Amino acid sequence: xxxxxxxxxxxxxxxxxxxxxxxxxxxxxxxxxxxxxxxxxxxxxxxxxxxxxxxxxxxxxxxxxxxxxxxxxxxxxxxxxxxxxxxxxxxxxxxxxxxxxxxxxxxxxxxxxxxxxxxxxxxxxxxxxxxxxxxxxxxxxxxxxxxxxxxxxxxxxxxxxxxxxxxxxxxxxxxxxxxx
Amino acid sequence: xxxxxxxxxxxxxxxxxxxxxxxxxxxxxxxxxxxxxxxxxxxxxxxxxxxxxxxxxxxxxxxxxxxxxxxxxxxxxxxxxxxxxxxxxxxxxxxxxxxxxxxxxxxxxxxxxxxxxxxxxxxxxxxxxxxxxxxxxxxxxxxxxxxxxxxxxxxxxxxxxxxxxxxxxxxxxxxxxxxx
Amino acid sequence: xxxxxxxxxxxxxxxxxxxxxxxxxxxxxxxxxxxxxxxxxxxxxxxxxxxxxxxxxxxxxxxxxxxxxxxxxxxxxxxxxxxxxxxxxxxxxxxxxxxxxxxxxxxxxxxxxxxxxxxxxxxxxxxxxxxxxxxxxxxxxxxxxxxxxxxxxxxxxxxxxxxxxxxxxxxxxxxxxxxx
Amino acid sequence: xxxxxxxxxxxxxxxxxxxxxxxxxxxxxxxxxxxxxxxxxxxxxxxxxxxxxxxxxxxxxxxxxxxxxxxxxxxxxxxxxxxxxxxxxxxxxxxxxxxxxxxxxxxxxxxxxxxxxxxxxxxxxxxxxxxxxxxxxxxxxxxxxxxxxxxxxxxxxxxxxxxxxxxxxxxxxxxxxxxx
Numbered sequence: 001x002x003x004x005x006x007x008x009x010x011x012x013x014x015x016x017x018x019x020x021x022x023x024x025x026x027x028x029x030x031x032x033x034x035x036x037x038x039x040x041x042x043x044x045x046x047x048x049x050x051x052x053x054x055x056x057x058x059x060x061x062x063x064x065x066x067x068x069x070x071x072x073x074x075x076x077x078x079x080x081x082x083x084x085x086x087x088x089x090x091x092x093x094x095x096x097x098x099x100x101x102x103x104x105x106x107x108x109x110x111x112x113x114x115x116x117x118x119x120x121x122x123x124x125x126x127x128x129x130x131x132x133x134x135x136x137x138x139x140x141x142x143x144x145x146x147x148x149x150x151x152x153x154x155x156x157x158x159x160x161x162x163x164x165x166x167x168x169x170x171x172x173x174x175x176x177x178x179x180x
Numbered sequence: 181x182x183x184x185x186x187x188x189x190x191x192x193x194x195x196x197x198x199x200x201x202x203x204x205x206x207x208x209x210x211x212x213x214x215x216x217x218x219x220x221x222x223x224x225x226x227x228x229x230x231x232x233x234x235x236x237x238x239x240x241x242x243x244x245x246x247x248x249x250x251x252x253x254x255x256x257x258x259x260x261x262x263x264x265x266x267x268x269x270x271x272x273x274x275x276x277x278x279x280x281x282x283x284x285x286x287x288x289x290x291x292x293x294x295x296x297x298x299x300x301x302x303x304x305x306x307x308x309x310x311x312x313x314x315x316x317x318x319x320x321x322x323x324x325x326x327x328x329x330x331x332x333x334x335x336x337x338x339x340x341x342x343x344x345x346x347x348x349x350x351x352x353x354x355x356x357x358x359x360x
Numbered sequence: 361x362x363x364x365x366x367x368x369x370x371x372x373x374x375x376x377x378x379x380x381x382x383x384x385x386x387x388x389x390x391x392x393x394x395x396x397x398x399x400x401x402x403x404x405x406x407x408x409x410x411x412x413x414x415x416x417x418x419x420x421x422x423x424x425x426x427x428x429x430x431x432x433x434x435x436x437x438x439x440x441x442x443x444x445x446x447x448x449x450x451x452x453x454x455x456x457x458x459x460x461x462x463x464x465x466x467x468x469x470x471x472x473x474x475x476x477x478x479x480x481x482x483x484x485x486x487x488x489x490x491x492x493x494x495x496x497x498x499x500x501x502x503x504x505x506x507x508x509x510x511x512x513x514x515x516x517x518x519x520x521x522x523x524x525x526x527x528x529x530x531x532x533x534x535x536x537x538x539x540x
Numbered sequence: 541x542x543x544x545x546x547x548x549x550x551x552x553x554x555x556x557x558x559x560x561x562x563x564x565x566x567x568x569x570x571x572x573x574x575x576x577x578x579x580x581x582x583x584x585x586x587x588x589x590x591x592x593x594x595x596x597x598x599x600x601x602x603x604x605x606x607x608x609x610x611x612x613x614x615x616x617x618x619x620x621x622x623x624x625x626x627x628x629x630x631x632x633x634x635x636x637x638x639x640x641x642x643x644x645x646x647x648x649x650x651x652x653x654x655x656x657x658x659x660x661x662x663x664x665x666x667x668x669x670x671x672x673x674x675x676x677x678x679x680x681x682x683x684x685x686x687x688x689x690x691x692x693x694x695x696x697x698x699x700x701x702x703x704x705x706x707x708x709x710x711x712x713x714x715x716x717x718x719x720x
Contacts, residue, residue: 070306074264077257077260077261078261080257081257081258081261081277084254084277084282084285085275085277087281087285088277088278088281088282088285089278089281092275093275094275095265095272095273095274095275097261097264097265097268098268098269101267101268101269102264102268105264105267105268105310105313106309106310106312106313107306107307107309107310107313110309111305111306111309115302115305115306116302116306118298118301118302119299119302119303119306121298122295122296122298122299122302123299125291125295126250126287126291126295126296126299127287129286129287129290129291130285130286130287132286133285133286133287
């Protein structure tokens with residue numbers, strides 16, 4: 001579903017997101033499994049880090065590990081809301097958000113990471129239940145992004161299956177480079 | 181801040197929401213304290229209920245206790261997103277959602293309530309950190325609701341301090357009536 | 361089951377523990393309900409407190425609020441272990457612990473309270489499931505304390521239903537006295 | 541610290557526990573890191589499993605996946621209690637427990653696994669804080685097991701660093717064999 005080759009660009013440790021058309025049943029099952037695993041993978045990625053390590057940028061000029069962790073539920077909450085909007089309205093126009101500014105807000109930059117790990121676990125638990133309840137018609141439903149246009153739930157699931165692994169790899173690659 | 185008188189209308193056990201102008205420092209501290217307490221109050225309200233009790237409507241024709249519990253983080257996630265939008269954009273136009281239809285989705289109607297209690301605890305922890313970081317200028321920032329117009333963070337905080345208690349009272353009043 | 365009268369002695373805000381013989385079915389249901397509610401009551405009791413408040417002794421010369429919170433799962437873990445021992449061995453001799461010294465260990469004196477609130481929620485969830493599975497014979501099973509002799513599961517359930525409320529009242533009374 | 545070679549015996553997927561004398565500083569850091577990671581590894585190991593899969597024995601005649609998950613905090617709670625006893629008494633005699641019978645109790649055999657994943661996360665968080673606070677003298681402290689004699693905290697930490705990985709591998713090997 002998504003390329004596994006590691007990349008020279010530290011911003012894209014698992015490569016950029018690719019998507020080509022509606023998911024097969026296997027593709028949907030794989031996306032759900034990855035969304036189900038994401039909170040545990042992120043929790044494992046930060047296990048045992050101290051505050052100084054959490055406040056280290058994952059790359060020069062990039063977010064700190066702490067900001068990466070808080071960004072994941074910020075982003076996935078927005079995505080979960082969009083999925084629910086798509087299921088309850090006809091191609092609703094959704095509201096984007098400025099992820100760079102969000103990451104500067106107090107609770108994204110200073111809060112202990114545990115709170116966002118727990119938030120992600122609970123959010124993904126509901127999300128997985130919801131995705132598993134979809135039939136063919138459900139997966140085809142769409143929301144509309146003001147810039148990129150209509151997005152099907154197939155595409156949204158594939159994107160967020162990638163997104164959790166993308167940010168987790170930011171942290172695991174940093175730990176490998178640092179020998180943490 | 182909000183009237184405490186009980187009401188004959190079972191939909192409004194603590195009365196309707198009232199708001200008159202910007203909050204004082206005490207009003208803000210009280211709103212934050214209520215938002216901080218809300219997850220524990222909701223958890224206490226459902227402690228010990230079995231599945232049959234959780235699937236009982238809180239009033240004739242109303243949501244089940246389970247749906248009430250899942251609605252609270254649905255609503256508060258949307259509110260938290262709006263607060264963050266107001267702090268990072270100039271009076272952004274936010275996207276409302278259809279709460280009645282959301283409550284019919286699989287994860288709102290069937291999931292164990294524990295997941296939403298945990299979600300609420302984590303979400304409110306970040307929300308309280310964020311609200312405590314606001315200065316006078318921050319509290320005055322606004323988002324715009326397409327129907328009701330501009331909403332300041334003062335008003336949003338007062339509203340959600342009321343909202344958590346409002347739904348918790350739906351459950352505690354049901355338990356009192358039923359002798360549970 | 362336990363006296364509700366407030367006491368002049370700040371160490372016993374809800375009075376000392378009393379027990380007179382095996383519990384009735386109602387007494388067992390009430391004990392289980394109190395054990396089910398205890399984590400939410402404790403969570404509500406500390407909601408919104410800052411670190412300085414958490415590090416305030418609940419009475420002169422007493423534990424800090426933080427130590428009280430960490431003591432509750434310390435104590436209840438030991439109790440849960442004893443209940444399981446009683447159900448799987450013939451009147452096993454249990455190992456007491458030195459609660460004063462335990463409260464001085466690093467994780468009881470300095471850790472954020474959230475971790476112990478979560479620990480208590482998970483522990484009580486399993487404990488309630490276990491207690492609800494007991495038949496008459498199960499409730500009569502005993503462990504043996506080296507100093508006080510045999511303890512039935514009826515007595516243990518009544519004691520811990522009291523114990524959670526006892527320590528929660530230490531905190532709520534302090535907040536009332538301090539106006540927090 | 542512990543051998544990584546896979547074993548033909550499905551009961552010992554990462555091999556049996558080996559220990560040879562006090563840990564070095566690196567050995568202690570590694571044991572703490574493994575204890576810190578264990579809850580996330582176990583959570584990842586069961587992510588996405590349905591109830592039928594959770595109720596599958598990990599090997600013929602063995603515990604179900606669900607029983608394995610609940611066993612881990614059962615065992616680690618006992619270990620954590622022993623560590624605390626060793627730090628607050630002089631070589632205390634600890635109370636063993638019958639793990640096979642514990643795994644038959646209602647909450648170990650039927651409860652959703654989420655509760656034990658959360659319990660383990662909270663317990664290990666406190667455990668890691670405690671282990672990090674130990675000096676050389678602390679690591680050398682001992683409890684006494686009625687059958688196997690004195691156990692130092694060095695040995696206990698090494699054993700439980702192995703134990704979490706041991707049971708997680710029961711589950712991951714089952715998933716690999718089953719193609720789940």
